[in-house]
Amino acid sequence: MKSSPAWNNSLRLLSGGRFLSSAGLTGISPFIPYYLEEMNAGTPQEVLLWTGLSVSAPALSYALLTPVWGKIGDRWSRKWMVVRALVGLALSMMLMGFAQTPFQFFLFRLCQGAFGGISDASSAFVGSHAPADRRGSALGTLERASAAGLLAGPLLGSLCVHLWGSRPLLFLTAALTLAFALLAAWKLGDAQQSDRQVDSSQVSRPPALSAQTDGRGGIGHAFRSLLSHPMIGRLVLAGILFKLVDFATFTMFTPYVRELIPSDDAVLFVGLLLAMSSVGELLGSSWWGKRNDRRPPERNLKLAGLLCGVCVLAHAVPLGVAWLIVVRLLQGFAYSALLQTVMLQVLDSSSDRDRGVRIGATNSLLMAGQLIGPMLGVRIGGLWGLSSVYVVMGLVMLSALFLIPRSSAAAKKAAERLPLQSTKKG
Structure with a gap:
């Protein structure tokens, strides 16, 4: 199409x-x-x-x-x-x-x-x-x-x-x-029906992502359908952890840079390093989006999450501003894939009658990470030092990868091999 x-x-x-x-x-x-x-x-x-x-x-x-x-x-x-x-x-x-x-x-x-x-x-x-x-x-x-x-x-x-x-x-x-x-x-095409003769999610949706709802449930039903879905529920939980890590480290970033660079130039370096993260997201967002159309999104999510987790850990290695510039650029590039991939899977698991409420419910759940992250970052930094925030949050990011299920294509191949293996054993 x-x-x-x-x-x-x-x-x-x-x-x-x-x-x-x-x-x-x-x-x-x-x-x-x-x-x-x-x-x-x-x-x-x-x-x-x-x-x-x-x-x-x-x-x-x-x-x-x-x-x-x-x-x-x-x-x-x-x-x-x-x-x-x-x-x-x-x-x-x-x-x-x-x-x-x-x-x-x-x-x-x-x-x-x-x-x-x-x-x-x-x-x-x-x-x-x-x-x-x-x-x-x-x-x-x-x-x-x-x-x-x-x-x-x-x-x-x-x-x-x-x-x-x-x-x-x-x-x-x-x-x-x-x-x-x-x-x-004036200009935005409504096209409730004209732009799609059929629900496009029904055309491309893998069987593992099929929505477990008839689209007529309320808001509470949307939350339940997300969390009870064997694949989407795990992806949403991973997304919450991704947000938690992002906001916990962001909250402590300025004091951490000031600790690394105890001079009047620290404020300038904070701005530069934050800008490098945004540049990474700017470079990566569209690239990951196109890749999600060509490759299994679950694999892309694991790859991006692995790179992002390693970059968060790398903050704790005090090798200077040049090191942090590279780390922030790569982290932004990787992070740009995470939430958009989770959202893509939610879109693909929804019918046209409940897509909006499920997206809203997903973002509402993701807000938990945004609200908890800053408080957790401050608590960890106060107990063990500012660099420990990046060590702990890097490990949290990497642990979130275990929540990401296998791609639907891989799961289908594995299921097809099971009868063959049982026949050989027999």
Whole structure:
């Protein structure tokens, strides 16, 4: 099945939305403490408290509401869920720009997680509209757009804050996102039926991934069907561990680099090393997506997880900045494969009637790793030292590989050999 010009245009629009969302979120996040100080949030301790609450607020509300939006998208329209997510993000950013107190800012950050969610909406759209043989590469393209936003957001955000301040940055991001939402409403192909004469997941889905649901269950049923699936349940658990490792190490990265480089240049090196990780994701996302269309995704997941785990462990080897630049680049390249491959398997295990709610439920479960990871990283670093965080988390990453099942093709061949072996024994 060849991709149509209409689908290519839709993919470009989705990629633009993912880029804007990612750049907008990462553009403001580093400057939240400064913004709160402008509001006279109180003592430095109170500023830190409100910063922590504001940073974690979107993840909490997102985890609670993303399955609800997925269910609505299954019943209504996945195009309008994309538009809704962009409008929700734009309005939340605008409200944050009008916030006068830390509590108001915190509430609007909750709204950001509750009413945004372009990642889920675009993934569900891809699952229902992408040609069967292009679904992996389409997800890779979206991940590449997100990685580009992660790279560009802090750079553009710092420039805007330096020139105009934090509030204009929020208003500018809101205006751009709202304009893109209007463009998506006008140009994004809905194609609930026209772009797919049959459910493409039924065309390409391996037998081992067949959905164990008729698509009519509620949100609770979506969670149960994911976790009870013999293959998808293990992949989702692996995804939670991947997220846990990522956020545990990210939380401790700045103090760890400062410990390695005790000088005024440490801040510059932190920015450089974080950027190298984003460059790795930018280079790897599309490559892994295309590879998932050609090779068994489970094998790709094991290969990427192995490389990522080794890179996390390599952080604990103090060989200098040049060493960390290479390690961060390779880690970003490998990490870009992990969550998109898990999501691809969820898409392939879903029917068109429950794809959105299962994607939402998956991302809700993955949020557990994002919420637990920072606390665990701080705890391990406090007990055994900062380098121990990377040793422990590297081992956790490698242990997660044991959760990844054999590829469906390999399992099928093994099953075909069993009768032959029993016959020979007989």
